[in-house]
Amino acid sequence: MLGGNAQGKTNLLEAVATLATAQPPFARKDAEVVRFGAKDAIIRSSLRRGGYPLRADLCFRTQGRRAAQIDGVPCRRMVDWLGKVTVVLFSRADLDLIQGSPQGRRQMLDRIIRQMAPLFHDEEARWSRLLVQRNALIRHILTGAATASQLEAWDEPFAVAAAAVSRRRAALVRSLAPRAERWLEVLSGGCEALGIGYKPGIPGGDESMSIEGPEFVASVLEALGKSRAQDLARGHATVGPHRDDWLARLDGRDAAGFASTGQRRSIVLALKLAERDLLREAVGEPPLLLLDDVLAELDPSRQEALLEAIGDGVQTFVTSTHLSDLHGAWRARADICQVAPGHIARPSVT
Amino acid sequence: MPLPGPLQDLVAEFQRLPGIGHKSAQRLGLHLMAQPVEAIERLASVLVSARRALSRCSVCHDLADGAICRICADPARDGGLLAVVSGTREVLALERTREFKGRYHVLGGLLSPLDGIGPEQLNIRTLLERLRDPALREVLLALEPTVEGEATTLYLSRLLVPMGLTCTRLASGLSAGAELDIVDEVTLARAFEGRRPIA
Ligand SMILES: [Zn+2]
Numbered sequence: 001m002l003g004g005n006a007q008g009k010t011n012l013l014e015a016v017a018t019l020a021t022a023q024p025p026f027a028r029k030d031a032e033v034v035r036f037g038a039k040d041a042i043i044r045s046s047l048r049r050g051g052y053p054l055r056a057d058l059c060f061r062t063q064g065r066r067a068a069q070i071d072g073v074p075c076r077r078m079v080d081w082l083g084k085v086t087v088v089l090f091s092r093a094d095l096d097l098i099q100g101s102p103q104g105r106r107q108m109l110d111r112i113i114r115q116m117a118p119l120f121h122d123e124e125a126r127w128s129r130l131l132v133q134r135n136a137l138i139r140h141i142l143t144g145a146a147t148a149s150q151l152e153a154w155d156e157p158f159a160v161a162a163a164a165v166s167r168r169r170a171a172l173v174r175s176l177a178p179r180a181e182r183w184l185e186v187l188s189g190g191c192e193a194l195g196i197g198y199k200p201g202i203p204g205g206d207e208s209m210s211i212e213g214p215e216f217v218a219s220v221l222e223a224l225g226k227s228r229a230q231d232l233a234r235g236h237a238t239v240g241p242h243r244d245d246w247l248a249r250l251d252g253r254d255a256a257g258f259a260s261t262g263q264r265r266s267i268v269l270a271l272k273l274a275e276r277d278l279l280r281e282a283v284g285e286p287p288l289l290l291l292d293d294v295l296a297e298l299d300p301s302r303q304e305a306l307l308e309a310i311g312d313g314v315q316t317f318v319t320s321t322h323l324s325d326l327h328g329a330w331r332a333r334a335d336i337c338q339v340a341p342g343h344i345a346r347p348s349v350t
Numbered sequence: 351m352p353l354p355g356p357l358q359d360l361v362a363e364f365q366r367l368p369g370i371g372h373k374s375a376q377r378l379g380l381h382l383m384a385q386p387v388e389a390i391e392r393l394a395s396v397l398v399s400a401r402r403a404l405s406r407c408s409v410c411h412d413l414a415d416g417a418i419c420r421i422c423a424d425p426a427r428d429g430g431l432l433a434v435v436s437g438t439r440e441v442l443a444l445e446r447t448r449e450f451k452g453r454y455h456v457l458g459g460l461l462s463p464l465d466g467i468g469p470e471q472l473n474i475r476t477l478l479e480r481l482r483d484p485a486l487r488e489v490l491l492a493l494e495p496t497v498e499g500e501a502t503t504l505y506l507s508r509l510l511v512p513m514g515l516t517c518t519r520l521a522s523g524l525s526a527g528a529e530l531d532i533v534d535e536v537t538l539a540r541a542f543e544g545r546r547p548i549a
Contacts, residue, residue: 064371129497136463146468153461153505157497 001319003339009319010091012339013290015043016317019085020287021114022058022068022078023121030060038062049084049285056084078118086115086279086287090272090294097271098264099256102245109169109246112176112275116282120168127161127241134158135236142235151228158240159220163211165241166200166220170211173198173246179274180267187266187305193251194267201243203227262299269302273309289316296325303327357383409480411456411473413438421453428452430487434477434506436460436494444492449542452490455480460498461505469505477506481515488516490545495520507548518545 001009017025024033034041043058059067068075075081089111097104113120134154140146177196184194197207200216202223210216223239224231230238248255248267255267279287289310295303295318307329310316318334320326326334337344353361357379364375382390406412407419414420421427421441431452435441436459444450457472481489491506493499503519510517520542 126497133463133497133501140463140466140468145466146463150461150468150505152508153501156504157500161497 001317001337001339001344002321002323003319004321007339007341009339010292012344013089013091013292013317013319016045016085016288017087017089017290018043018058019045019056020087021111022066022075022081023114024060025089025111030066031062033060034062045085047085054084056081078121082115082118083283086283086285087290088272088276088279088287089290089292090268091290091292092294092297094268094272095265095294095297097268098248098259102243105246106169106241106244108271109172112278113168113172115279115287117168120165123161123164123168127165130154130158130161131237131240131242138231138235138237141232148228148232155221155224158237159217159224162220162240163217166244167211167216169241169244169246170198170200175278176271176274179277180270183270183273183309184266186309187270187302188263192263192266194255194270195249195252196271197247197249199245199247201241201245202239265298265302269298269306273306276310276314286314289314291316291318293319293321295320295330296322300327303330307333353379407456410454411458411476412441412454426451429483429485431490432480432486432488433490433492435492436499436502440492440494444542447542450490452488457493457502460493460496461502462498472502474506474509478509481510481513486515488518490542491517491519491548492542493519503548511548517548519548520545 001012003009014025018033024030027033040059040061045056047054047056055069055071057069068081070080070084093104094108097108110124134151137146137150137154141148141151173196180196181194184192198211199205199207200209200211202220203226209219220239227239250259250263250267255264259267276287276289298306304327318326318330319339323331323336337346352358353376360382361372361375361379364370364378365372370378382393403415404413407414407422408417409422410419412419412421428451431450432455433444433450433452434455434457435444436457438456441454441456455473455477457474457477459467459472461467461469461472480486489510491503493503507517507519
């Protein structure tokens with residue numbers, strides 16, 4: 001997809017990515033994806049799964065619930081929708097993943113989990129509702145409208161919901177890590193050793209912490225008790241999955257601080273390939289690869305490594321402003337379309 | 351084409367009702383405006399008199415057409431079993447199962463700091479008074495499996511369990527995020543049968 005900036009290239013990729021989770025990957029509210037002045041936004045797709053054609057349509061509204069249909073049949077639950085389209089989205093923002101904000105690193109995990117675990121949508125919603133309610137109570141306590149003892153009723157559900165979200169993320173990092181480590185070995189020709197670990201967002205939480213068992217809920221609960229004075233001083237919860245993080249180590253050292261720009265890009269690339277492997281294993285078919293404006297940022301050798309890693313039979317959408325950003329084999333294997341506002345066309349010259 | 355002003359006002363009022371979107375509001379408005387004036391007057395007077403005739407039961411806070419609701423007044427109901435629910439919708443849902451033979455206490459909502467609802471805003475003081483009844487054997491906390499329902503259950507169980515009462519809650523066969531009144535009756539009946547004590 002070739003085109004200048006703000007011509008709708010990213011829009012197109014986001015629409016495809018939205019099909020994966022029935023949820024726009026970057027918007028916080030459904031209304032954000034609806035054109036100003038319009039009431040709804042519709043994505044219609046024709047795809048092929050396991051050799052069979054399939055139609056998957058989504059409708060987002062400025063007001064009211066979103067609607068989803070598979071072959072014209074409404075889907076009521078996430079389980080009915082998930083798994084039809086899976087994607088690995090690789091955009092420019094991902095290049096800052098390693099040295100960027102913990103929020104970006106959490107969102108990267110959450111976008112993968114949403115594609116694999118239908119229940120995660122409920123768990124996430126429950127957890128964020130609890131965070132909002134508990135923070136509201138903290139503010140009431142600060143103004144004297146509520147007593148601190150009322151927190152007790154919220155701490156336990158908070159800890160249970162927090163543990164559910166952290167567990168999913170930790171489990172994902174655990175399965176992502178060995179795959180990414182293997183890919184970095186390939187990309188760096190065996191010179192660099194990657195390590196990835198998950199850090200739960202509670203004081204003292206580190207990679208060695210056991211998150212699986214019931215004792216983790218107890219740890220969160222205990223941490224909530226200990227941080228109560230701090231929570232009240234700050235006016236919001238300082239413990240929980242909104243503080244979770246993961247970190248990458250290169251040859252044993254923190255990659256955010258020590259790795260070069262090129263090395264960090266290789267790590268991100270390795271992670272994206274690991275994500276691709278994981279989704280393929282989970283769903284049984286390779287996910288679509290969406291490379292948004294990112295190829296230009298990879299040097300010829302990394303572009304080549306990526307193309308080789310993708311292999312055959314993986315549909316890949318690439319956006320770029322200049323055809324010259326794509327190196328040899330990429331250009332030779334591509335169907336090239338020109339994107340102009342509101343439409344997509346094959347160019348007359350290649 | 352914009353609707354005539356008075357019809358617009360009517361549609362706007364309907365849209366404020368729960369579960370009514372713009373299309374349904376418009377359909378209701380157009381339907382009503384096609385009726386004879388007498389029919390509309392009858393509807394309006396039924397609305398007004400229903401609202402005037404209904405008040406809160408002085409015992410359980412459910413809607414009642416007298417000082418005391420029918421369930422509280424029914425001597426056949428088991429006074430040893432008390433179900434704590436958030437509202438009338440939940441009373442109706444539990445009644446439809448035909449499994450529950452006890453009495454109710456309607457909290458009038460759930461704890462929700464976001465909406466400024468704390469323990470003082472709920473009918474908890476009168477609940478504690480009712481718990482002094484020596485005939486009471488079991489309190490069932492039949493609150494929604496939402497975040498707010500769970501926090502309210504926890505808050506109440508911390509008050510109730512130290513009083514030495516047998517305190518139970520619905521079995522969690524209900525899916526997370528499901529609201530009690532849309533859960534089908536079979537599921538709810540099972541949830542009631544499988545209720546479990548709160549330690
Ligand atoms: Zn009553």
